[in-house]
Amino acid sequence: MSLPVAAKPALRRFHQARWDEPVIFELTAAGERGVVPSQVEPGVRDSVGDVLAGLPDGLRRTAPPALPELGQLRVLKHYLRLSQENLGADLNVDVGQGTCTMKYSPKVNDRLAAHASLLDLHPLQDPADAQGILEIIWRTQRMLAEISGMDEVGLHTQGGSAAIWTNIAMIRAWFEARGEAEQRTEVITTIFSHPSNAATAKAAGYDVITIYPDADGYPDIEAFRRALSPRTAAIMVTNPEDTGIYNPRIAEWVELAHSVGALASYDQANANGILGITRARDAGFDVCHFNLHKTFGTPHGSGGPGAGANGVAAHLAPFLPRPLVVRDEDGTFRLDDDRPLSIGKVAPFYGVVPNIVRAYAWIRALGAEGLRAVAETAVLNNNYLMARVLAIPGASAPYATGRRRIEQVRYSWQDLFTDTGITSEELGVRASDYGMHYWTSHHPYVVPQPFTLEPTESYSMAELDEYADVLAQVAREARETPDVVRTAPHNQTVHHTHHDDLDDPARWATSWRAYQRKYGSGT
Amino acid sequence: MSAPYVHPYVPNTAPEARAAMLAAVGAASVEDFYVDIPDALRLHRPLDLPPALVAEQDLVRHVSGLLDRNRPVAPGRSFLGSGTYHHHVPAVVDEVIGRSEFLTAYAGEPYEDHGRFQALFEYESLMAELLAMDVVTVPTYDSFQAASTALAMAGRITGRRTVLVVSDVLADRRSRVHDFVRSHLDLVDVPTRDGVADLTAVQAALDGGVAAIWVETPSRTGAVETALAALAEAAHAVGAVVVVSTDPICYGVLTPPSEQGADIVCGDLQSLGLHAHYGGAHGGFLAVHDDPRFVMELPSRLFGLATTDVPGEYGFGDVAYERTSFAVREEGKEWVGTAAALWGIAAGVYLALHGPRGMAELGETILARTRYAQQRLAALPGVVAGDDAVHFREFTVALPVDPADVVRRLATQGFAAGVPLDDHRLLVCVTEVNTADDIDALVAAVADALTEEHR
Numbered sequence A: 001m002s003l004p005v006a007a008k009p010a011l012r013r014f015h016q017a018r019w020d021e022p023v024i025f026e027l028t029a030a031g032e033r034g035v036v037p038s039q040v041e042p043g044v045r046d047s048v049g050d051v052l053a054g055l056p057d058g059l060r061r062t063a064p065p066a067l068p069e070l071g072q073l074r075v076l077k078h079y080l081r082l083s084q085e086n087l088g089a090d091l092n093v094d095v096g097q098g099t100c101t102m103k104y105s106p107k108v109n110d111r112l113a114a115h116a117s118l119l120d121l122h123p124l125q126d127p128a129d130a131q132g133i134l135e136i137i138w139r140t141q142r143m144l145a146e147i148s149g150m151d152e153v154g155l156h157t158q159g160g161s162a163a164i165w166t167n168i169a170m171i172r173a174w175f176e177a178r179g180e181a182e183q184r185t186e187v188i189t190t191i192f193s194h195p196s197n198a199a200t201a202k203a204a205g206y207d208v209i210t211i212y213p214d215a216d217g218y219p220d221i222e223a224f225r226r227a228l229s230p231r232t233a234a235i236m237v238t239n240p241e242d243t244g245i246y247n248p249r250i251a252e253w254v255e256l257a258h259s260v261g262a263l264a265s266y267d268q269a270n271a272n273g274i275l276g277i278t279r280a281r282d283a284g285f286d287v288c289h290f291n292l293h294k295t296f297g298t299p300h301g302s303g304g305p306g307a308g309a310n311g312v313a314a315h316l317a318p319f320l321p322r323p324l325v326v327r328d329e330d331g332t333f334r335l336d337d338d339r340p341l342s343i344g345k346v347a348p349f350y351g352v353v354p355n356i357v358r359a360y361a362w363i364r365a366l367g368a369e370g371l372r373a374v375a376e377t378a379v380l381n382n383n384y385l386m387a388r389v390l391a392i393p394g395a396s397a398p399y400a401t402g403r404r405r406i407e408q409v410r411y412s413w414q415d416l417f418t419d420t421g422i423t424s425e426e427l428g429v430r431a432s433d434y435g436m437h438y439w440t441s442h443h444p445y446v447v448p449q450p451f452t453l454e455p456t457e458s459y460s461m462a463e464l465d466e467y468a469d470v471l472a473q474v475a476r477e478a479r480e481t482p483d484v485v486r487t488a489p490h491n492q493t494v495h496h497t498h499h500d501d502l503d504d505p506a507r508w509a510t511s512w513r514a515y516q517r518k519y520g521s522g523t
Numbered sequence B: 001m002s003a004p005y006v007h008p009y010v011p012n013t014a015p016e017a018r019a020a021m022l023a024a025v026g027a028a029s030v031e032d033f034y035v036d037i038p039d040a041l042r043l044h045r046p047l048d049l050p051p052a053l054v055a056e057q058d059l060v061r062h063v064s065g066l067l068d069r070n071r072p073v074a075p076g077r078s079f080l081g082s083g084t085y086h087h088h089v090p091a092v093v094d095e096v097i098g099r100s101e102f103l104t105a106y107a108g109e110p111y112e113d114h115g116r117f118q119a120l121f122e123y124e125s126l127m128a129e130l131l132a133m134d135v136v137t138v139p140t141y142d143s144f145q146a147a148s149t150a151l152a153m154a155g156r157i158t159g160r161r162t163v164l165v166v167s168d169v170l171a172d173r174r175s176r177v178h179d180f181v182r183s184h185l186d187l188v189d190v191p192t193r194d195g196v197a198d199l200t201a202v203q204a205a206l207d208g209g210v211a212a213i214w215v216e217t218p219s220r221t222g223a224v225e226t227a228l229a230a231l232a233e234a235a236h237a238v239g240a241v242v243v244v245s246t247d248p249i250c251y252g253v254l255t256p257p258s259e260q261g262a263d264i265v266c267g268d269l270q271s272l273g274l275h276a277h278y279g280g281a282h283g284g285f286l287a288v289h290d291d292p293r294f295v296m297e298l299p300s301r302l303f304g305l306a307t308t309d310v311p312g313e314y315g316f317g318d319v320a321y322e323r324t325s326f327a328v329r330e331e332g333k334e335w336v337g338t339a340a341a342l343w344g345i346a347a348g349v350y351l352a353l354h355g356p357r358g359m360a361e362l363g364e365t366i367l368a369r370t371r372y373a374q375q376r377l378a379a380l381p382g383v384v385a386g387d388d389a390v391h392f393r394e395f396t397v398a399l400p401v402d403p404a405d406v407v408r409r410l411a412t413q414g415f416a417a418g419v420p421l422d423d424h425r426l427l428v429c430v431t432e433v434n435t436a437d438d439i440d441a442l443v444a445a446v447a448d449a450l451t452e453e454h455r
Helices: A042-048 A072-084 A107-113 A127-148 A160-177 A195-203 A221-227 A250-259 A314-319 A353-390 A414-420 A424-432 A461-480 A482-486 A512-519 B015-025 B030-034 B056-067 B091-097 B114-131 B143-158 B171-181 B199-205 B228-237 B248-252 B325-331 B341-378 B403-411 B436-454
Strands: A152-154 A186-190 A207-211 A232-238 A263-267 A287-291 A308-312 A324-327 A333-336 A409-412 A450-453 B162-165 B186-189 B210-216 B241-246 B264-268 B284-288 B303-306 B315-318 B394-398 B425-429
Touching (some): A072 B091, A072 B341, A127 A287, A127 A308, A127 A333, A127 B056, A160 A232, A160 A287, A160 A308, A160 A314, A186 A195, A186 A221, A195 A263, A232 A250, A250 A263, A353 A450, A353 B056, A424 A450, A424 A482, A461 B015, B091 B341, B114 B284, B114 B315, B114 B341, B143 B264, B143 B284, B341 B425, B341 B436, B403 B436
Parallel strands (some): A186 A207, A232 A263, B210 B241
Antiparallel strands (some): A287 A308, A324 A333, B264 B284, B303 B315
16 A cells, blocks of 8 residues: 555544563562662671571561562563553543543643652651742642632642541531530431542441432432431532532522531532632531542542642631641741641641642642633533533433533433443443543442543543544444443453452452462462 | 633633534533522632743742752751651652553553553552561551551451550551541550560450550551560450551561461551652551451452453452442441552552562661661760660660750751650661661761760
């Protein structure tokens, strides 16, 4: 064939990397080394003798750990190959991980987070030697206070759920300080709020009441009224909910909670579409949290570290975790650890510092107008994608039919499932063959055959079109060539995986060590 | 249209795309999408934020300018520990966790994210060898959460309320654990003797109401517990669970707690390939034996090996997912969420690079230099070693003067000499980054300071 090159087909001919890389233990080559640690100096050895021989009985490890022995390049190559077998947000049109706000994490922020003055800075150095990072933490606290409308912000936690835990821990301490802890035993949440609101409340000792949506998809306010009582400690809700539906009566919910003496806690994991549009405190909330790894552009790290921010109104400020970064009148920054009502420590030191730096840089790169543009564009992208998805036969968006959504939508393939018997999970796996990913939903599946898309502000119109085209193609395959879908994936690192062993204690292999014990040296 | 510029992070701020998309959905403006938000809740002014630094050059100058005000002590001259440690980070570790594919991934399925599942399964497996336990979960937030969960698990398994705290545990960690478990468990301290658990007192305190004993080794002062086997035997005799919080970096040379009766081992990953990062790079590990009574109480995700349709292919998936809050909300064990997976990948790379010999040499170097620093400091006039325990990485010395004064004086000479614990005791941390020369320099500077202070 000669030039010109033929036009590309409509859909990308993707194939994920397939290195067929063994588990690292299988690569071991006796005697090889990946690094050599700093060795004991002769002078030290002369002084202290053989420290291993000097250990008390039983303290010295007899059999060395069965770690692999590998040269440095082989270790590097192994992990680089594994990295290529992973579809990070930098490569993906990552609109399919709804609720998780998979936006662009700017590369420049990674460099700033790895600034040489930060890597070796120890948290117990004199704060006078840490004024740069303390100022960044303090400024980030203040910017998030403005964005949420709250009075104080703490940045201690490693993730969103840890921040939600911190919210309920502060609420618990608040009622203890008022002598109402015995009375306040219940927390109310909604089914389309993140499950960690329910789960952290339970872990803190509360009974959990979950409100389901009314016929229009809004949280059922009559059910909520019936659930409220003098036993209510707090409501813990997301808004917009994981359906992308904003509860227009949210201020009324907060007032109702307050009317029985309860506090209102706002899970702002879904804040990306409302930055600069509406604020937690303006709806009356007492406490809220943000995920810096969702809304504020820090990378998701294959599942963390993220970073959480807790915003509180003044009456809850004394309960924030300690220490808090404060600015003195002379403009110096210090760590305020003298906080007698504080719930104490929630994490080591002062939070996920590299991610605080990234979030600070992200907000600074955008400013007020930029944040509003982020929100408006995320919402525009979502409604645009919704129009494209709802044009696919078999796809639907239950609840609030015909209405706009904020930043995400929980869709349903129920109609397609009824027609074809193909599940949402199977469709998602097949979509991965085109280099796309989507996630179904948290459990339980209140929306049947769910999939949750959140396009964020980061993807171009062409990319959204490409994503919708893939979903349309997969839906078409479900009708025309269902076996292709059922036997997917076809273009991935590995093929259809069998999950039965993972739920059987006699058969599961939780580590290479357990695998070898249960199955000999392999197969 | 309120954005006055096309922002490089937000492609559809381009007026052409914006107009086309609005037209495609039949919206006059983005305001159409916000009709559910009542006007009373709308913010009718711009957020009060500092001006945007849209040009990358301006952003770098500003943020770097702030960070340049930090004055980190050179790691060799820093003897600070107490929860965050200076260890050498091999370049390969940073290279791997800096890869876009790992750094920016999140929660894909085991197909398009096969690499993440394998890397984390290998992390679990490498830690499992180091700890000699079959089950290590995907990392939790940090050692504070790991210890909190380990003890909460013990409460759920035994149905009892009392936790005996038998070691000198890090105060910050204890604060977090207390607030986490206090709805379900009571922490009761059993005072230590000579830096380690008082076996007789622990035996006397054990009864049928004890859910767990909590051993921390090395302790907050670096003391290594030598009576773990006896402690575990006593705890097991009354049906209590043995929880050990520790630092994995010592198990190239020390006997892992599981071989001395530990049921749950937990701790921090920061030592295994993570920079100090001003205390902002911590991950927690949780390890148990392959016993469903324990495994089914774990809140975190746990990746296991699986077969695929193709012989010879390794697949991966979640072990016993139904125990998690992702599956069953508040009926799950505690909760699971974004935690510290990338740090787990780092720890795995670190262990794979070191291998058995590297971890053994590293452990020996730290033990030897710790002992050396302890001996040399305790040989100064008026300085006394804190106790006679075996120490790994950290130890205390009692000074004849206020240690805060010594720390201040040495700071002017480029040292971070340690953490004052009270009016007399200084907590000193020595790792492999503190060479014999660094230690000698510290000792000389402390000697000078004591001489000066005595004048």
